[in-house]
Amino acid sequence: MNCEIEQVGGALVVKLKGEIDQHCAEELRGDIDRQLDIKHSASLIIDLGGVDFMDSSGLGLIMGRYRKMQARGGKLLLARPTPAVDKLLELSGINRLVGRERTK
Amino acid sequence: MRNYMKLEIPSKSLNEAFARAAVGAFAAQTDPTVEELADIKTSVSEAVTNSIIHGYRDTVGVIYIECEARVENTCVIEITVRDEGVGIPDVERAMEPLFTTAPDEERSGMGFTVMQSFMDTLDVTSEKGKGTTVKMSKAINIGTRDEELETRTGLPKSASEAHFLGKRSQPEAGETSLPARKRTSVGIGDDGC
Ligand SMILES: Nc1ncnc2c1ncn2[C@@H]1O[C@H](COP(=O)(O)OP(=O)(O)OP(=O)(O)O)[C@@H](O)[C@H]1O
Ligand SMILES: [Mg+2]
Numbered sequence: 001m002n003c004e005i006e007q008v009g010g011a012l013v014v015k016l017k018g019e020i021d022q023h024c025a026e027e028l029r030g031d032i033d034r035q036l037d038i039k040h041s042a043s044l045i046i047d048l049g050g051v052d053f054m055d056s057s058g059l060g061l062i063m064g065r066y067r068k069m070q071a072r073g074g075k076l077l078l079a080r081p082t083p084a085v086d087k088l089l090e091l092s093g094i095n096r097l098v099g100r101e102r103t104k
Numbered sequence: 105m106r107n108y109m110k111l112e113i114p115s116k117s118l119n120e121a122f123a124r125a126a127v128g129a130f131a132a133q134t135d136p137t138v139e140e141l142a143d144i145k146t147s148v149s150e151a152v153t154n155s156i157i158h159g160y161r162d163t164v165g166v167i168y169i170e171c172e173a174r175v176e177n178t179c180v181i182e183i184t185v186r187d188e189g190v191g192i193p194d195v196e197r198a199m200e201p202l203f204t205t206a207p208d209e210e211r212s213g214m215g216f217t218v219m220q221s222f223m224d225t226l227d228v229t230s231e232k233g234k235g236t237t238v239k240m241s242k243a244i245n246i247g248t249r250d251e252e253l254e255t256r257t258g259l260p261k262s263a264s265e266a267h268f269l270g271k272r273s274q275p276e277a278g279e280t281s282l283p284a285r286k287r288t289s290v291g292i293g294d295d296g297c
Contacts, residue, residue, distance in 0.1 A: 022153045023117035029210065053124075053142075055149040056214040064210040084142040091221055092214050 002050075003028055005035045012041035017050030022057035029061055033068065042074050045101050049080035058085075059092045066098055077101040107133065111169040115160040115187070117153075123169060124149045127183060130171050134179045134244045143222035144181065144242060150215040151185035151238045158205070159189025159236055179244040188235035195228050 001024040004015040014032055036044065044065060062078070069076045079101040081089060089095045109130050113119045124145040131144050155167045168186040173179060192198045199220070204213030220226045223240040230236040
């Protein structure tokens with residue numbers, strides 16, 4: 001798992017690449033939350049375009065970030081999930097809660 | 105035709121990727137679609153992760169994985185993931201969507217729901233203090249693939265057995281699309297979160 005984090009305007013953009021499971025979820029969560037706290041980003045965009053595997057640990061990670069953003073009055077957007085990841089997001093109901101970033 | 109494999113791994117989280125890759129490689133012999141293979145790998149990851157983080161919460165134990173592929177008219181993959189950990193006091197409750205005993209660790213309580221929805225059958229037996237066995241199976245529909253193969257190659261359907269455990273384990277163009285099969289949404293968020 002590899003993750004690039006970049007502040008673009010008011011948004012923290014997190015580009016994830018590789019496989020998300022519980023082995024890497026905790027470290028990812030730490031990386032993202034640390035940046036959110038430093039940058040005080042109004043929104044968080046998680047780009048899932050490079051994620052070729054995800055299980056429910058990824059759902060927990062996304063839901064956790066959703067709650068964190070909600071608690072601070074910000075929002076979370078997801079971008080470019082692959083069909084397999086989208087299937088999981090759909091099953092979990094996350095797609096009904098979290099918006100999509102449509103650009104690129 | 106029947107094929108099988110058995111695997112024993114210590115319950116270290118680094119083995120999650122190994123376990124699903126190993127089972128995925130075994131399952132790939134039966135020529136699944138990209139989606140079927142992804143479903144199998146995700147379900148194995150769920151079961152193995154559960155053994156690691158719940159079953160052997162404060163210790164390191166052994167996880168036993170067994171896979172069997174049977175081919176008659178269709179091909180069925182059966183996977184068993186077993187641990188000798190703490191066990192589940194109430195299996196029915198544990199299998200409910202969103203139920204988790206570790207909410208503070210950002211667990212979503214979706215593991216069993218994922219296995220249930222991505223596989224065709226799921227059977228969980230557990231005894232407190234003794235451990236947990238998760239048995240799941242999925243049919244790999246070589247019937248429809250035969251027709252596909254027939255049109256493409258001109259070979260008769262009887263070639264179906266020949267291509268099992270054989271050639272085509274690579275995804276093909278156009279196979280990544282997701283049919284709406286068994287895709288029902290349960291709701292994170294329905295509990296008002
Ligand atoms: N192998 C196991 N040993 C002991 N308890 C288990 C085992 N597998 C599951 N459980 C129990 O069943 C509950 C539900 O499991 P499930 O996989 O559905 O959700 P989770 O693991 O809590 O969260 P998620 O899978 O979404 O990260 C767990 O919280 C745990 O209490
Ligand atoms: Mg789980």
